[in-house]
Amino acid sequence: MQQDFSLKAYDYSLPAQNIAQHPSDAREDSRLLILHKETGAIEHGSFHQILDLLQPGDLLVVNNTKVFPARLLGHKESGGKVEVFLLSYPLEQEAEDGAQRATVTTLIKSSKRPKPGSKLILGPDLLATVSELLDDGKVKIELHYSAELDLTTILETYGQVPLPPYISRKDGSTKEDRKRYQTVYAEHLGAVAAPTAGLHFSKELLQRIKEKGVETTSITLHVGHGTFAPVRCEAIKEHDIHEEFVSVSKESADTINRVRQRGGKIWAVGTTTVRTLEFMANETGKLRAGDGWCKLYIVPGFQFKIVDNIITNFHLPESSLLFLVAAICGREKLLATYQEAIEMGYRFYSYGDAMTIIP
Numbered sequence: 001m002q003q004d005f006s007l008k009a010y011d012y013s014l015p016a017q018n019i020a021q022h023p024s025d026a027r028e029d030s031r032l033l034i035l036h037k038e039t040g041a042i043e044h045g046s047f048h049q050i051l052d053l054l055q056p057g058d059l060l061v062v063n064n065t066k067v068f069p070a071r072l073l074g075h076k077e078s079g080g081k082v083e084v085f086l087l088s089y090p091l092e093q094e095a096e097d098g099a100q101r102a103t104v105t106t107l108i109k110s111s112k113r114p115k116p117g118s119k120l121i122l123g124p125d126l127l128a129t130v131s132e133l134l135d136d137g138k139v140k141i142e143l144h145y146s147a148e149l150d151l152t153t154i155l156e157t158y159g160q161v162p163l164p165p166y167i168s169r170k171d172g173s174t175k176e177d178r179k180r181y182q183t184v185y186a187e188h189l190g191a192v193a194a195p196t197a198g199l200h201f202s203k204e205l206l207q208r209i210k211e212k213g214v215e216t217t218s219i220t221l222h223v224g225h226g227t228f229a230p231v232r233c234e235a236i237k238e239h240d241i242h243e244e245f246v247s248v249s250k251e252s253a254d255t256i257n258r259v260r261q262r263g264g265k266i267w268a269v270g271t272t273t274v275r276t277l278e279f280m281a282n283e284t285g286k287l288r289a290g291d292g293w294c295k296l297y298i299v300p301g302f303q304f305k306i307v308d309n310i311i312t313n314f315h316l317p318e319s320s321l322l323f324l325v326a327a328i329c330g331r332e333k334l335l336a337t338y339q340e341a342i343e344m345g346y347r348f349y350s351y352g353d354a355m356t357i358i359p
Contacts, residue, residue: 004300004331007234011317012338019166020347023180027202031346031353035337037329038359042340047200047354050311054267056213059259061252061277062269063195064218066186068152069159073172074122076110082120083109084128085162086155087138087225089190095147102143102151105134107225114139123158125149152189162192164228164350166316181350190222190245196313196350197270215264217255219280220247221272221294231318236299241320246276247291253280256287256306265308271321274298274307274328281305298324300331311356314341314348329357 003009024030032050034043054060070086090102108114113133120128125145132140145154161173161181169177183198184206210216226242233239256277260266268274279296280287285305297320310328315321326334337355346353 004326005236007231007236007318009331010236010319010322010326010335012335012342014317014342014348018342018346018348018352020349020351020353021167022176023199023351024347027180027184027200028205030200032200033337033341033346033353033355035329035333035355035357036359037333037357040333040336042337044344048205050200050356051205051208051212053309053356053358054209054212054214055265057259057262057264058214058267059256059264060209060214060216060267060269061256061273062183062185062198062201062216062218063221063223063272063276064183064185064187065191065195065220065222065272066189067161067182067191067194067223068189069155069178070162070192071160071173072122072126072155072158073160074120074126074128076114077119077121080111082114084120084122084141085109085192085225086159087192088222090143090151100145100147100149100151102145103131104141104143106139106141107137108139108141123154126154126158164193166349167351185218187218188220188222188247190220192225193223193227194350195221195223195270195272197273197311197354199351200311200354201269215255215259217252219249219252219273219276220291221245221276223272227321231320236323239297239320241295241297243293243295244272244275245291246279246294248276248280248287248289250289253287253289260285260306266306267309267311268307269311271310271312271315271324274310274324277306278302278304298327300327302327304328309356309358311354313350313354314338314346314352316349325357 028048072084085107090104118130127144279294
């Protein structure tokens with residue numbers, strides 16, 4: 001058990017060819033690995049077969065966050081190239097003298113770190129001023145744009161999809177990425193990374209799930225850059241987990257509580273959904289409505305109150321997401337499953353294949 005809390009115990013070797021660079025031709029055509037938690041038995045199939053596993057009376061819970069174009073390319077006043085990565089959707093917006101201003105924390109990539117007061121040109125209608133240098137390489141900036149323009153439109157025009165660093169795009173994200181690095185039920189703008197387990201669901205598959213008598217509901221967790229932050233503590237319990245904004249409506253909370261009360265299974269689509277549901281659960285296992293900043297850290301030994309089954313992708317070695325999945329099925333069982341998936345040619349990470357863990 002002690003080894004479950006050692007960072008090195010979550011390492012595994014993944015050949016480069018197993019890292020998916022593009023999504024499957026159709027969302028539900030990706031592969032699905034089924035892990036039976038109690039026996040360790042593994043089945044291999046296609047994602048559309050999730051329909052066979054879901055039963056009438058079960059509830060599928062999805063994360064309806066929407067990825068915004070958080071990556072901006074531009075240049076300094078001096079002409080040097082600069083890349084700005086917005087770490088959250090700019091919520092602090094105000095009008096001043098016919099112009100709009102929005103404050104946001106970013107990561108900036110350039111030959112030299114810009115100093116406070118530096119001007120960045122990010123588009124014909126979008127300028128930025130560096131206001132403060134923060135810890136961990138973060139930079140607070142002010143975005144400036146015309147009061148006649150909408151910030152969402154501005155970012156859609158000049159921004160790029162913030163693909164994870166393991167997906168290579170020589171010329172930046174593509175039209176395909178704008179469509180496929182987004183779930184079909186994405187609704188609330190605010191994520192810098194997709195809740196990737198949800199990428200496998202098409203509207204047609206969701207309709208067939210509904211017709212089978214399976215209910216669906218949604219929560220919101222705006223996936224942050226901290227999702228990709230490496231764990232640097234050898235003792236994983238010492239890791240300072242990132243915060244992410246979560247929201248659960250009264251309607252969703254009531255639906256989840258009702259299904260649990262009558263004995264239906266709660267299927268969480270993705271680690272973000274698991275994290276939200278368990279964060280919003282009280283000690284008796286009842287889900288509360290509301291919103292706030294989630295800093296819940298799930299590692300082996302965690303006692304789940306809401307989630308019965310999980311649908312997830314394959315995660316990076318030594319990552320907090322891997323710890324979370326190991327808390328559901330056990331570290332050794334999970335790593336053995338990953339090894340079989342590698343040998344079977346499964347595609348890993350954001351655009352990769354899926355797995356589900358069932359009792």
